[in-house]
Amino acid sequence: MEHSEPTEQADGGSALNGHFDRTGKRPVPGGSGCASAAASAGAPQPPRAEPGAPRPVMESWREERTRSVEDNQTSLPSLAAAYTTILRGLGEDPQRQGLLKTPWRAATAMQFFTKGYQEKIIDVLNDAIFDEDHDEMVIVKDIDMFSMCEHHLVPIFGRVHIGYLPNKRVLGLSKLARIVEIYSRRLQVQERLTKQIAVAITEALKPTGVGVVIEATHMCMVMRGVQKMNSKTVTSTMLGVFREDPKTRDEFLALIRS
Amino acid sequence: MECRHAPEVNGGVDRNLTVCKHYSLCKEKKETKDNVEAKEVSKVETAYSSILSELGEDVDREGLLRTPLRAAKAMQFLTKGYKETTQDVLNDAIFDENHEEIVIVKDIELFSLCEHHLVPFFGKAHIAYLPNKKVVGLSKLARIVEIYSRRLQVQERLTKQIASAISEALEPAGVAVVIEAAHMCMVMRGVQKINASTVTSVMLGKFHDDPTTRKEFLNLTMRK
Numbered sequence: 001m002e003h004s005e006p007t008e009q010a011d012g013g014s015a016l017n018g019h020f021d022r023t024g025k026r027p028v029p030g031g032s033g034c035a036s037a038a039a040s041a042g043a044p045q046p047p048r049a050e051p052g053a054p055r056p057v058m059e060s061w062r063e064e065r066t067r068s069v070e071d072n073q074t075s076l077p078s079l080a081a082a083y084t085t086i087l088r089g090l091g092e093d094p095q096r097q098g099l100l101k102t103p104w105r106a107a108t109a110m111q112f113f114t115k116g117y118q119e120k121i122i123d124v125l126n127d128a129i130f131d132e133d134h135d136e137m138v139i140v141k142d143i144d145m146f147s148m149c150e151h152h153l154v155p156i157f158g159r160v161h162i163g164y165l166p167n168k169r170v171l172g173l174s175k176l177a178r179i180v181e182i183y184s185r186r187l188q189v190q191e192r193l194t195k196q197i198a199v200a201i202t203e204a205l206k207p208t209g210v211g212v213v214i215e216a217t218h219m220c221m222v223m224r225g226v227q228k229m230n231s232k233t234v235t236s237t238m239l240g241v242f243r244e245d246p247k248t249r250d251e252f253l254a255l256i257r258s
Numbered sequence: 259m260e261c262r263h264a265p266e267v268n269g270g271v272d273r274n275l276t277v278c279k280h281y282s283l284c285k286e287k288k289e290t291k292d293n294v295e296a297k298e299v300s301k302v303e304t305a306y307s308s309i310l311s312e313l314g315e316d317v318d319r320e321g322l323l324r325t326p327l328r329a330a331k332a333m334q335f336l337t338k339g340y341k342e343t344t345q346d347v348l349n350d351a352i353f354d355e356n357h358e359e360i361v362i363v364k365d366i367e368l369f370s371l372c373e374h375h376l377v378p379f380f381g382k383a384h385i386a387y388l389p390n391k392k393v394v395g396l397s398k399l400a401r402i403v404e405i406y407s408r409r410l411q412v413q414e415r416l417t418k419q420i421a422s423a424i425s426e427a428l429e430p431a432g433v434a435v436v437i438e439a440a441h442m443c444m445v446m447r448g449v450q451k452i453n454a455s456t457v458t459s460v461m462l463g464k465f466h467d468d469p470t471t472r473k474e475f476l477n478l479t480m481r482k
Contacts, residue, residue: 060386067314075312082305082312083376089302089330090337092268092410098373099410112447114313146446150321153306153329155378155442187322189314219378223369224335 067117079107113148113155116185122181125204128172135208137248139163139178141256149220150187158216158232160184161256164201165208165241165248176201190216190235198237209240211252268373268409293333302330336371336378339408344423347405351395352428360471362386363399364479366424372443373410381439381455383407384479387424388431388464388471399424413458421460432463433474 083103087094094103141161149156160180162204164171183196198212213236222229269346306326310317317323333433334448372379385399436459445452464471 071314072336075314079309079312082308084306086302086333087410089298090410091340092300092332092337096268098268098412102374102376102410105374109375109377109443109447110313114315117314144452146442151328152327152332153309153325154332155446157442157446185346187310187313187325189321220332223378223380224332229367240261 037251065208066120067114069118072111072118075111076104076107079110080104112185113146114186116182119182119183121179121200121204124178125171125175126174129205130170130172131168132166132168132170133168134166135164136256137165137167137252138170138173139252139255140173143177143180144215145180145184145193145216147186147190147193147216148186149218150189152220152224153221154186154219156188156190156216156218156220158214160197161211161213162197162201163206163211163242163252163256165210167206167208169205169207171201171205188234190214191219194235194237198239202239207240209238209242209245209248211239211242211249213253213256214239268411268415280445299327299330299334303327303331306330307436323468335408336369337409339405342403342405342408344405344427347401348394348398348427351398353393354391354397355389355393356391357389357393358431360386360388360475360478361393361396362478363396363474366400366403368403368437368439369403370407370409370411370416370439372441373412375443375447376410377446379411379413379439379441379443379456381437383420384434384436384476385420385424386432386465386479387428388433390429390431392428392430392465394424395430413441413456417458417460421462425462430463432461432465432468432471434462434465434472435460436476436479 080103083106084094087099087102092099094100119191139161140163143158143160143162145156145158145160147156148154162176162180179197179200183193183200186193194212194214198210201207201210213234214234215234217232221227221231238249242252266284303326306329307317310322310325315322317326363386364382366385367380368383368385369378369380371377383403385403387394402420402423406416406423409416417435417437420437421433424430424433424435436457438455438457440455444450444454461472465475466472
């Protein structure tokens with residue numbers, strides 16, 4: 001579980017998304033989960049060493065608590081029952097051949113789309129940080145990303161471009177893509193996703209700077225609502241020297257565009 | 259109450275009815291369309307709430323507070339095709355015209371929901387028909403696509419339903435429908451092949467019998 005950063009309050013107090021679990025046991029449905037320390041009103045707080053004090057962001061990612069495979073198996077029947085209700089509510093016949101096993105398939109699919117809650121950054125990163133005397137920009141671009149809009153539960157997909165300036169430590173390249181996977185396979189808002197990726201890389205490597213750009217298509221805008229087929233949403237987070245030095249930022253943006 | 263005496267192939271209940279058409283046989287109470295819809299949205303909303311908490315999320319956090327309602331309404335929109343019939347859409351726009359050459363409307367955007375995983379699939383539909391003294395308003399072809407695609411679908415059935423609808427309405431000399439779509443259930447999960455696309459086609463009448471006609475259609479449509 002990720003605790004909020006103090007800066008989240010400046011963003012309007014939006015709670016971090018995450019798997020909320022007190023003791024490793026399956027959360028009781030109906031809001032027993034803990035709220036972020038940015039205090040979404042009314043949500044119960046988890047038992048903590050310093051109740052009420054927001055955790056510093058630098059430590060937060062090390063303490064993620066995750067949904068487990070057992071949790072998934074336990075939740076599956078209720079998820080399937082919920083999907084059966086949805087099918088009926090939409091006017092379909094859940095007993096027809098094509099829909100017979102749909103509740104189970106849809107439930108498993110949804111668990112897959114939120115599997116980011118099952119994974120910890122620390123497991124993914126621990127081995128692959130290397131000391132290297134390299135201080136030029138490293139970019140991994142066009143990382144395909146699939147996420148779920150937390151407002152409509154409809155897919156978001158696009159590409160992520162990540163750049164960082166190492167400060168004596170480099171990261172295995174695929175780990176950048178794995179960080180994207182962990183945070184994108186959740187109920188997300190694109191702005192938050194971009195920031196979470198940037199912050200995770202910053203905390204892991206302590207580089208001189210990090211830049212993350214995401215361009216994505218939101219099915220909630222394309223398939224419904226305003227129905228604009230070709231629209232794309234672009235968000236970016238620039239930290240460290242990428243934020244402070246316009247030339248570094250320009251170099252990064254030029255290289256991801258090419 | 260829903261009258262279930264006449265289920266459709268995919269669909270189920272005709273919710274356009276305010277009176278059960280078997281009124282003399284079933285004693286179900288009449289309800290207005292709005293009441294029925296509101297109840298259904300509410301049930302779906304509760305189901306989504308339960309899904310969010312079973313996935314381990316905090317249903318009280320700001321971003322998720324109204325998500326069950328939004329997701330329920332989104333799902334209703336994405337399956338609005340169940341409430342629409344070809345009759346409603348087509349009735350006025352069939353015209354007598356002495357035209358017997360191929361008419362194609364291509365690159366019609368299509369968004370549907372996979373009935374196996376409840377995940378979107380989307381792509382393009384290309385429709386062609388050979389009029390037999392009757393032509394149809396062009397946008398009606400796109401509206402027919404909308405009616406059948408805004409349902410829980412299987413791409414094969416969707417293609418066939420579109421072709422059959424046009425065939426029944428116009429009685430043309432031939433109908434051809436080709437759909438190419440990307441299935442998120444294959445792209446986002448499962449086998450995870452990002453560039454894979456599925457193509458299905460239905461050829462009726464002259465498009466089926468005459469290879470030259472079919473070839474002409476495919477040349478005009480599938481050329482990049």
